[in-house]
Amino acid sequence: MSEARHIYDIGIVGNCAYVAHVDARARVVWMCLPRFDSSCVFGHLLDRERGGEFSIASDEERVQSARQEYVWNTNVLVTTIETADGAFRVTDCAPRFRQFGRSFKPLMLVRKVEPIAGTPRVRIVCRPRGDYGRVLPNTYIQSNHLRYDLDGEIVRLNTNVPLSYIAGERSFVLSEKKYLILTWGAPLERALEDTAEEYVRRTVQYWQKWVERCAIGRFYQQEVIRSALVLKLHQFEDTGAIIASATTSLPEHPESGRNWDYRYCWLRDAHFTLTALNRIGQFEEMKRFAQFIENIAASATQSRYPPVVRIDGDFELPEAIVPMKGYDGSNTVRIGNAAATQVQNDSYGQIIYALLMLYVDERFPSEPRSASKRLIATLLGIIESCLDQPDASLWEFRELTRRHCYTSLCHWVGAKSAQKIARALDDREMRRAATRLTARSERLIEACYDASVGAYMQEPGSKYVDASALQLIILNYLDTRSERAARHLVALEERLMAGGGLLHRYTHADDFGAPASAFLVCSFWYVEALAAMGRIEDALRELDILLRYSNGLGLFSEDVDPKTGGQWGNFPQTYSHVGLINAVLRITSKIDYPEFY
Template identity: 55%
Template structure:
């Protein structure tokens, strides 16, 4: 049974290692906004008008300052909850059962085709319907602004409540008696009720019929989107859920894809590793594009290409590791006066990693642009406009070949000559050489060949014959899960003894008995990492499949999917001892990892690569 308390008492920042922690929330979104809904049907997180805006509901980070939008049983009533998605959609249902009866809350963000474009308004629709008995419920709607520091004034009209004080009006349109909402009074749910919350343009149409039409159109959109996926039948359900989660992390207006929908959920309790992930990391470009390509979704790839191309045209001397969803380059980190998730502080917005030197990004850009030349779905103008960008990225690789950097994991006080960086110098120059040959550009081909050979020489300097493995950096004794990519990206022949030995060395150093993988085990700026990084575990599965250990790959994949929450959603980090979810949630790149690992196994199993 679940308590009727909307916000449970804060747990200590360092709970017992025997307690399993999971994020009991579901994700909805429409590529314009995202929201997280708890199992009690309260809204834990919703930022408007953009992914990276202040929350209007943020009780996830502060029960007192975070506002509230809840639909819960009458005061004092105990209840149980069942939460699920309508099959193959991002429409979330939460069924609540009390002693008096049962009701269902259907939550969704409208998205469907209209007038030859996608309709994706800043509109959050909640349908509340009685299912059994005579349940009594209470509805509270109290949005806030400026990360909880701004209270909004309220104006009551005939059929809606307007919340004022932000740049644009928030409006709640409902067929629930407004008195019950304003006074937060219990009432009997004896017919279906609708709540439509909007930012900016309000709902100017019949409430019930419009909400139902938007619901059916949204369900139809998502199911058609899933039907157009090209996937094998290896754990198809998990791949579909991961693809749906990844899709809504794309801010369609610009094409950017954010790492996660939240900020400041700790990588481990009490660790202070609490970061804002509502930005687009250039380092993850290759993996995202690979995931969309693997499921045959071209539109998302194309939008992301345009975002990258836009960033590339504004680069002045170097690429940053990450950018804002609008392409903003300054993401100044600030700490907020908020309680934090389960008391974990600090709460941060912005991300200082934008100031870091992370030189693998140039290779990421080159690998990302390669399909413009080898994939004939792209037309010539798109290719031509990118040729200059490729040349410039090669120049940046050459300029930074001798420059140490923060590496993939963004060490804040340590610069090294990282193997992973040289791997992307190698991959990026390899991609550029292919393009140069296709274009007949001899000068570009010569430069790419020179850089490819130099990157190879640097990678080999990371090889430690005593360990039989490549270390994380030249002259370093430490192993790092990022070097799994030496196998996955084809630098090491997966059939070679060196690839097999490298994988075994990483297993011995970084793998837990549960099959999870640490990024690394040596101390960094914040001490030794306490939790495993989920995407690294999926990289490990891919590597197993690559070297021919297919039975091991399938076994480890099956272990990893057990770390999803009740809806199949993945976090950034997992505590190997308890199976607890930690880090920002849902983590788009964990879902990318699942999708790519499933694809790799399906190919090895020689399954049909289509439905």
């Protein structure tokens, strides 16, 4: 690998049913259908030979420049490529708009290709694959489209480009607008050109109206808008689940072995995500996600819940390795996630905290509150049973378990939330149980405090700290005006700062050795903690540094290499964008922000 900064030169489009990754050469390099967690139909990102791709390209030696941008305040992506022969533009759109009183979000990708200078020559390649590259299609040229049969599944490419050019992957002169509409399953039964133009226009209008309804002030407005749009794209509207990322197996660092499938919903992320959605005023998205979390918790038949679930709520996520070459030849591509079988006891308090909004936010109807009373009591019972049990916690150690301070903090947060829920329900028994658990979890947290260091350690008696301890400040366990909070934050800075405004999540070795990259959300937590402590100038300085780690479209990865500033890990990562939203809005809650424009 080069020491040059590694960037994912990629944008995404989607419609809350699927997400497609399009690189700066107008190649669809990653796209899973019919769901986020389905096999990739185009997997060039993980295997350039077997993965398949959908590209609109000129000969590499004739390309002079390429750039991408989003249509203003939308998830409609425009790629402009200049060649020695001329220039052309590709507009990619995953249709989404209101129709017949419902969200219209077909499994369809619209691609508009238009010349903008000279006489550019292009070559269109469409190579869908099934079962992670193991199934090659039978291809048929129909009257006005190409049909690809993938072991029982049908992909159709409708276009006004001569079908022989596409089937033969031959170059041709782009002298007028061309349209390509890729569909999964259902055929296109409308006029091609008019449909493409209408769907692009209505999708642009939809996203711009959606942004208008966001409660986003002018402070770092552009960055928060893009983060909100990214977050929205990763919600599977059918159930309300929000995935961590739409990719799998993009390594956290070259040759690290840390490459995971993130196309699922982590329950612990609920309160971070719901907080972000609530702060930007997106009630419908918040409501859908809260109801998904409630349904998961209510449907569990055992005394423990998995920390991560499929987007349809299924608890089974068996992890396997598929025969693809991997990103940049990393050789390991995982599907599924073994974290689903881990003991991660922090999730239960997070679930209660997430469900708190159902009780204290008056926008939610009051009827379901009494119905979920038993659920809250069950979750409190689970917390009581595992209160002092070692677990893998949020870092998902595969061979290590500890009595994590962060897990105890989540017990405390869940218990404090249950106290508020009990008051709303006028349930004295629940309130007594929650009060008892609050006190017990406080004792466990305090057992992690090391007076000689002035900080809360990863577990009682440990010599290590980790970035999750920032949440002691963010979640108001520590009084932000206290000397203890100030010393705690300084100790974390001294031990975890990686340079360039980045924080390591921890610095000690885990199952894969010492981590080389910085988990980006931890750095946004740091900004939020600085703001909570009133260190506004420091928070603003650190935030400005972190914004440099996006790609040219404002998209953030999971991890950053502190040495090069390179992007690594799955991309884009909703957790990073949620961290940005919460950090910016925490700062605005502390300042009269117009003076900072």
